[in-house]
Amino acid sequence: MQLPEPYFSRGFKPAVFVLALLPLALLGWGVWHDTLGANPIETITRSLGEWGLRFLLLTLLLSTLRRQIGWGQGLRLRRMLGLFAFFYGTLHLLSYLWLDQFFDWPEIGYDILERPFITVGMLAFVLMVPLAATSFKAAIRRLGRDWQRLHRLIYPLSLLGVLHFWWLADSKARTDMPLVYTVLLLALLGERLWQWRQQRQRQQR
Template sequence: MEAILGGGMLRSWPRWLQSKALWFVVCLYPLARATYLVLAGDLVNPIEFITRSSGTWTLVFLLLSLAITPLRRITGWSGWQQYRRMLGLYAFFYVVLHLTTYIWLDQFFDWGAIWRDVVKRPFITVGFAAFVLLIPLAITSTNAMMRKLKRRWGLLHQLVYPIAILGVTHYWWLVKKDLTQAMIYAAILFVLLTWRLVKRFGAAKS
């Protein structure tokens, strides 16, 4: 199974291709692309583009971080594990960019209007809830916090599951017409969560 799914092939990749530094730079591509398009003046509504793009990439990185454990188990290559924390922190980075763009460039720090949006617009409510829940995960992402919290660290970081559900819900409710992309993200999340449930119940029975 491992050979079929590429575990051996992945281990044989050149070291530079497995480098975290390389993938750290690659993960900055969405930001670099958005910056280029804004500076080039090719966008009709740059604020809307940055808001939507950063929100989309938040969800992408969140789902990628959730995919690490299944990839490790399926391929048998433990090297996937080294990328999980980085992907999670990039999800937090892009959600901060997403929220900052909305608060600063869209609402101009009009806290009254922002609060009304959070209360009255369901997609903003669930999106804001997801952001709040991500904060303790980002704060406790260091090795020092992992050692300090011990078992509680694992329990705390299980918040990533409701966060992902809230993130997909936020995206689904935001997109009013073409739901294709939202359905793809929802399907990916469903597969990732179902895989975990099957593994957990299978382990409990054995």
């Protein structure tokens, strides 16, 4: 299962990095060749948001993979994938601020206060900022145990991200994708809860 070290860090990891940029490249290609449909801005905003969510789920998946199938090497991709979640989340937010609102700040403020799906999305983004800001080695060392505690924010912020997707769904009838993400996220969080209970039972014995 484990790749020999040189293959992992010189081949696999850079390949994942390039793959993670592919969605952005495809959107760029789509803009250039006008293949994003009748409403390309909507396509771009939604796609960026969904990729943000997907990278959050992938980030959460890595430790589950270690526990469940013993693939521990993947954990070394975790920071990169987490930063990609932040990257796509940031682009998603920018596309809303620029292409949707054209930096109309009063309107944006009103949206954040009055529209639950914007409130929740914005909150998810804000919670990602400290995680991205403390993703480098010096911060990890300095924060020690607090670093782990801080980075548990990924659980609530992922839930907020999925909720943002539910409440956005432009009609109540169109809920297939929010449901898919909810099921995946609950499976990932459920596995952690289960692990945590197992551990506590073991400690009690």
